Each structure stands twice: as structure tokens, then as C-alpha cells.
Amino acid sequence: LLTHGSAEAIRATIEAEATKNTVLVQPELTYGDGADVAKRNNIPVKNVKMGPNWSIDLAALRKVATAEAKKHRVLVYLVNPNNPTSTIADSNEIFNWIKSQPKNTFFILDEAYAEFVNDPSFKSCNELVRQGFDNLVVLKTFSKIFAMAGMRLGYAVGAVNVINKIRDHVAYEVMMNQTTLAAALSELNDKEFLKESKESNDEAREILYKTLKELNIPYLPSQTNFVFIDLKAPLKPFADRMKTEHILVGRPFPPAVQWCRISLGTPAEMRYFVEKLKEFRQKGWV
Numbered sequence: 001l002l003t004h005g006s007a008e009a010i011r012a013t014i015e016a017e018a019t020k021n022t023v024l025v026q027p028e029l030t031y032g033d034g035a036d037v038a039k040r041n042n043i044p045v046k047n048v049k050m051g052p053n054w055s056i057d058l059a060a061l062r063k064v065a066t067a068e069a070k071k072h073r074v075l076v077y078l079v080n081p082n083n084p085t086s087t088i089a090d091s092n093e094i095f096n097w098i099k100s101q102p103k104n105t106f107f108i109l110d111e112a113y114a115e116f117v118n119d120p121s122f123k124s125c126n127e128l129v130r131q132g133f134d135n136l137v138v139l140k141t142f143s144k145i146f147a148m149a150g151m152r153l154g155y156a157v158g159a160v161n162v163i164n165k166i167r168d169h170v171a172y173e174v175m176m177n178q179t180t181l182a183a184a185l186s187e188l189n190d191k192e193f194l195k196e197s198k199e200s201n202d203e204a205r206e207i208l209y210k211t212l213k214e215l216n217i218p219y220l221p222s223q224t225n226f227v228f229i230d231l232k233a234p235l236k237p238f239a240d241r242m243k244t245e246h247i248l249v250g251r252p253f254p255p256a257v258q259w260c261r262i263s264l265g266t267p268a269e270m271r272y273f274v275e276k277l278k279e280f281r282q283k284g285w286v
Contacts, residue, residue, distance in 0.1 A: 001163045002181075003170055006112055006141040006154030011037045012169040013137050013156065017106045018043055019073045025065045026077040027056045029085060029256055031110060034077035043075075053220060054228070054256060056082055056089040062097055069104040079110040081117060084253045084261040086222035091123040098128055098136055107136040113224040115145040115194070116201055122223070126157050134159035137166065144225060145197050146187045151180040201225050204264040211274035215281050226263045228256075231286060235260055241285055245276045 003009040014024070014037045024038040028047035035045045048064050051057035061076065068074045081088045098107050109125040125138045137158040143149035153176060156166055187193065208227055212219050218230040231238055238260065239249035249260060264270060280286045 001156045001158075001167055001170070002176055003154045003156060004176060005143065005152040006110065006139045007033050008170065009137075009139045009154050009156045009166070010034055010108070010110065012166050012171070013108055013139070014038060014043070014075060015041060016166045016169045017073075017075055017108075021071075022073040022075060023068045024075045024077055025061060025068060027061065027082070029054055029082075029253060030056075030077070031079045031083040031112075034079075034108065034110075038075075053087075054085045054259075055087060056080075056085075058089055058093045058097070065105060066102060069102060072104065074102075074105045075108060076105060077108045077110070079112070081111075081113045081122075081223040083113065083224070084226070084228055084256075084259075085220055086113075086224040086226055086228050086261075087220050088117060088119055088122050088223045091121060094125065095123065095128065098125065098133060101133070101135055105135065109136060109138045111138055112141045112144055114140070116198065116225050117223040118202070119223055129157050129159060132159070134162050137162055142184050142187065145194060145201075146184070147197065148180070148183060148187070151183060152176075153180050153184050200266060201264055203267045204270040207267055207270040207274060208262060208264065211277055215277065215286070217277075217286065226261050229260050229262055231258050231260050233258060233286075238280075238286065241280065242276070247273060247276065 010033045018041060023044050023046055024034060025046045025048065026034055027050055029050050038045050046064055046068060048057060048061045065074050065076050111124055114124055125136060128136060129138060137156050139154065139156055141154040156163060205222055205227065212229060220228045235252045242249050253259060253261065277286065
């Protein structure tokens with residue numbers, strides 16, 4: 001099912017799968033659209049604490065979801081690779097949980113960054129859809145590795161009955177213009193561009209990694225097009241100083257209030273950024 005960006009698919013899925021007695025269960029540090037949609041629809045959100053190094057604690061998520069499912073319809077929202085941490089959760093554990101088909105439970109797997117993953121242990125939950133499971137939907141986007149964020153196109157993958165249900169809640173089909181669709185079709189077949197996009201991202205990541213190691217700045221192993229680093233200090237002073245160097249720092253990500261998500265630009269852009277980072281170190285700012 002094509003949608004006006006994957007954000008529209010998140011909204012439509014939650015509204016399609018929710019009942020009058022629904023709870024959304026998610027990790028406490030993840031992409032905010034799931035919780036935002038739930039709150040707008042008066043759906044309670046259960047945030048489950050993260051594991052070590054801001055990892056997704058799947059065992060804890062499963063425990064909370066199981067308990068809630070005794071009383072409510074449960075929507076489990078999982079972003080894998082996760083945003084903003086840039087890390088992946090264990091695919092086998094996710095697969096086993098979904099395949100166990102827990103009662104009153106539906107899984108929303110947001111795989112916006114899956115095409116950047118280098119870890120061979122990662123598996124897309126598309127495989128479970130192909131196997132016939134209808135207790136999940138997988139959300140994808142053309143905004144990341146395809147570089148079409150401004151054109152707004154995403155898609156949902158699920159069993160026919162799941163997709164038909166979600167389609168009834170899609171509000172903006174008219175927004176998918178012919179130029180966007182033509183661009184998406186072209187990119188799907190442009191293996192050279194996708195290879196170049198992936199390789200450029202990998203190169204930019206290594207440039208950043210090298211400097212972070214030199215400066216002894218902690219970071220999480222990234223499987224996306226951004227890296228989550230530990231400033232060990234409040235974000236705002238860092239953001240204000242970076243702005244004077246023409247580098248914009250985005251929002252904080254509570255509860256990781258001293259961490260900063262560094263988007264990976266081109267290798268040239270990352271070389272500029274790391275030089276500024278080194279200058280900040282020399283001035284005692286990081």
C-alpha cells in the first residue's frame with residue numbers, strides 16, 4: 001500500500017488496528033510518530049525502559065505487552081533499526097515473538113532505515129508477511145536511502161486483509177503525484193544509484209567514527225544514516241556553538257538528554273564536521 005510518506009502509514013495503521021480498548025507499547029527511546037498518533041486518538045502509551053547502551057529490551061517489551069494483552073488490544077511499535085539510537089534489535093527474537101502470535105497483539109514494524117544495515121544478522125519482517133502472518137505490518141519509505149524525503153512516499157507491506165483495513169484509513173492518496181511515483185519506479189531499478197548512496201553513507205560513517213575514537217567520544221554502533229554520540233554534557237551549548245559554524249543540531253531525545261544524533265551527510269560534509277569537532281575539543285567545548 002503506497003502512502004503519503006511513511007508517517008501517513010503509521011497514522012493509518014494505528015487508527016485501523018485500534019479498538020476502544022487499545023494500548024500502544026513501545027521502547028521509551030524511539031521515533032515519536034507512533035506515540036503522537038496514539039495520543040491524538042486517546043490511546044494510552046506504555047513506554048518500556050531501554051536496556052544497556054540504549055538497546056531495545058525486547059524481553060521487557062514482551063513482558064509488558066503480554067500483561068496488557070490480558071486486558072487490552074495491544075499495538076507494539078518497533079522501529080528497527082531504531083531512531084535515534086541507530087542500532088538494531090535482535091531479528092530472531094522479534095521473529096519468534098511475532099510467530100508466537102500472542103493474543104490481542106498487532107505488530108507495527110517501522111523499517112525506514114533497513115537499507116543502510118550492514119549487520120548480517122538483520123532480517124526484514126517482510127519475510128514474515130511472505131510466510132502468511134497477518135498480525136503485523138512492515139512500514140518502508142523512499143525518504144532515506146532513496147533520498148526522496150521532500151517528495152513524500154512510503155509504503156506498507158502486509159497480508160491482504162491487513163492492507164485492506166489500513167487502506168480504509170489512508171487520507172492523502174491524492175498527494176501521491178505522478179512525478180513522485182515516476183521517481184520511485186526509476187529509483188527501484190537504479191541499482192547503481194542505490195549502491196552509490198549506500199557506499200557514500202558507509203564512507204561518511206567511517207570518517208565520523210575515526211574522529212570519535214580519536215577524541216574518545218562514546219557512540220553507539222550505527223546501522224543507519226546517523227550516529228548517536230554521548231556528549232556527556234547538555235545539548236544546547238553544543239548546538240549553539242555548532243550553529244555559528246553553519247551546522248544545525250536537531251532536537252534532544254529524552255531520556256538521553258546528553259546524547260546527540262549526528263546525521264551522516266556526504267563524505268565532504270562529514271570531513272567539515274569532524275574538523276569543527278576537533279576544534280571544539282581544542283577549546284574544551286566537548
